[in-house]
Amino acid sequence: MTSEYLILSAVLFCIGVGGVLIRRNPLVIFMSIELMLNAANLALVTFARARGDLGGQAGAFFVMVCAAAEVVVGLAIIVTVFRSKRSIDIDDMTLLSGAPGAEGGSLA
Amino acid sequence: MIAMIALDALTFWVSAPLIVIFALLTVLSRKTVHAALSLCALMVALGVLYASLQAPFLFVAQIIVYTGSVMMIFLFTMMLIGIDSAEDLKETLAGHRVVTAVGVFGLAGLLVFAVAGAVNGPEVGLEEANAAGNAVGIAELVFSRYAFAFEVASAMVVVAAIGAMILAHTERLSPRRRQRELLEERLRDWASDGADLGPRPGPGVYARHNSIEYPALGPHDAVVAESISETLVVRGSQSPPVSEMVAPARLAAAQVAPGGGAATAQTAQTGPLGRPPRAAGTASTARAIGADRKDRR
């Protein structure tokens, strides 16, 4: 059964990657990232059973902690950006390119 | 044992297609809230898989942490920035679809190829490790071998909470105006150009609906635009056209006072504080209530 779980995990991970790439809403991108983290968790738990070692489950637990922290900070950033730009389209957030006029609106 | 494996396989083959479908829905639904709900369902289904993978502690944690709190934060954020925002999935970057396809399918092929034969030999199973209970087993690991990682992770969570608060914090740029200042200003406005002293009407007051999307109506059916929540305005919520709201309101006003007409309506409007109508100020009062009340904000 192990291989099937792992394949499911890989498929989930790739779906998450696709979500990150095609979506423009940072909320959905975050969800896709959560999806990828869960895929990794599934793989960890699967390996834990296959090897008879609870270390995998402990690892999955730590991943959950990290995911929670990441979501808190990431969503706070999204709210902040929304407050200043009135938009959360990720294609509008091109300040880093440094090109003149790249920013969709002023951050001030 | 055979029954266990069979049950195990059954769980997997029921859950796995559901998980894949929910995952695709998460990634592909246009509305954000649909994506979030699909993800919730996916988390629950994954939790079921954890349970069948002899990880009851993670099953519980998955439900509580992910479905319970993480997804709640998502929905809360969505509420702040617009729950019904939908996204046009049409691609705007040239060649990005190709990059996505190559990336996703290439990675999928490679990963499946890599992990399909990754575990050889019989499964060991967790019966021995879970002998004292799964939660006890994990706790023994977390508080002994991974104690340092655990402390670091806890510190990280604290830092993340503080960071989120700092990010959400905004500096006050002008002195705070308390009740006293606000009242003084209101009275000044009333004294200088007869602005209404009363509280602003909430949305839906005298409107056709009491939905928050409907603006309040002032005297003479004037639409009080600022009675709508700013968040709704920013989000671009579509209010019904003004004409649609005004006509029934007028009708309603006429029904309330069949003979009195306008005078009755005025009386009704000036009622709340018992303030006597000003002889020459009637029209201006109505205008002031109906007009933009920027000066008060």
Added chain:
Amino acid sequence: MLSLDIIAMQAPVIFQVSWLLIAVPLLVAAVLLLVGDHANGVAPLLGVAGVAIPLGLAVTLLVTMLNLGEQSRAVTVSLYEWMSFVGGGVSFALLIDQLSILFVLLITGVGTLIFIYSCGYMADDPGRRRFFALMNLFIAAMLVLVLADSYLLLFVGWEGVGLASYLLIGFWQHKVSASLAAKKAFMVNKVGDLGLFAAIALMFTQFGSSDFHAVNARMDSSGSVVPVIMGFTLLLAALAKSAQVPLHTWLLDAMEGPTPVSALIHAATMVTAGIYLIVRSHAIFALAPSASLTVTIVGAVTIFVGAWIGATKDDIKKVLAASTMSQLGYLMVAAGLGPVGAAFAIFHLLAHGVFKANLFLGAGSVMHATGGETDMRVFGRLRRVLPWTCLAFFCGYLAIIGFPLTSGFYSKDHIIAAAFEQSMVTGVALAVGAALTALYMTRLWLLTFFGASRWDEDVKPHESSSIMVFPLVILGLASLGGGVALNAWIQGWLQPAIGNDVIAAPLIELTWQSEVAFGAVTLGVLTGWLLYRRPLAVQPSATTNPLVRAGANELGLNQAIDALIVRPGWALTSAVGAVETHVIEAGIDGIGSCATRASQQLHRMQGGNVRSYAGVVVIGTVIVVAALVIGIWL
């Protein structure tokens, strides 16, 4: 080094404070330069103190050395470790021996008199604080030069006097000619500095040290090529510093500086540094006969060229400068003769330092009297108004032409005699030089002080103040009597330091060489008297004599150097400039524009779009995972 230190510790304590010789004038210079205009009032006093204190110290040192035995007179005073490096080091050490103490006495003695004279001469100059500061700087640098115990430290002093000379020639910066003359002196001296620098570099590679002791000791085992190269590089250094043909051109222009500067730096002391260098390097030249011969030839040519130029110039200071060149030529010849002439070179150097300072200060007094005029054609009959100056000048005149019993007589006659012993050609050349010296000095003497007065009515000549006359008189007396005092003594004194031969030198000795020399001088004086005894026209007409015109043009050497070095230098510079502009700069610009264009192409990847970045990351991950999978699979 250790043994020398022990010697220094055993030596009398006066040697231990010999660093004050250098420190005092240096401190005075620093104070005067740093304090600014507040020090204007005390500048002359401080300036004189800055050189008089070292004079007192030097006299004490000399007395101490006279009381010591011959073997313990030379003392190396090691002050501190200047620099250290793998395989050696250079200590900052002063070498006080029979040779350097004579130089110190000349520098500080003549220097003190010139400083006192300057108090009067520069009394009205607004920049006199700067003047005294720079003069003290020069004294300090010159003392470093002669007291150094290694060529490297000598080089420090060498550059220091060059700097001070540059600053003092251009003292009156507002005069374009002075600025140009300063620059010229500096540039020409740089050629010589290069020679000295090369010699020092060679010493370090060959001997690992530039100490005089070490170099002299290891010279014998250095083969046959090294001494010749060292000799010629040191000669190049001496040529420039001592204004020998063909690097003499700066000295005539250097007369743009104030007259005390000309007297101290460009007659008495700095220009003799080249001679000092050659005498100090006697061990090197002893092993390089070709270099010694070249020294002699150059000296002889310079005697002749200097005398020729001196006989034709009308500017009193330029005549004296040409005379300095010529006299330095005598020193060069004597130094080049080796052991037979080395002591006489130093003897004549000291004598010349005194009488040439006397002559320059006399010329300065004349200029002071006539409002800065230097053209001898408008002097005349000044003996009536400048009696003291005239008298002192006459002493210097007698000394330079070599009148019997004066200092120049003893020192020069010994050189001429030694030259005749070396070769007849050299001797004849020196005798001709002596005749020419007598000729141009007689011309100068007659034109300036005798004949009819030719100055303008509005010029009111007057005798200088006593503070200027006093040094003149002292120097005049020294010019007359110094020879008698030093004649018998100096050879034996210098012998341990420079290894010269000691020959009998009675006060009066009639040999055929001295008779030839005296005959040449008499001939020169008579010729001069015959030519210039007539009263000169008030407005002399331009001469047509080609010899005179060539001399007044400094034999065309300036033009030759201009055509041979300066113009090709300019052409080379502009060619290099063109290469810089059209090749190097264009190449660098090309690299820059290539990079700009390439980055403009790369910029497209940096669209700032997060999703494209994510796409790149994913593709990169795919490639890495593919590599891993393929690697494991294979």
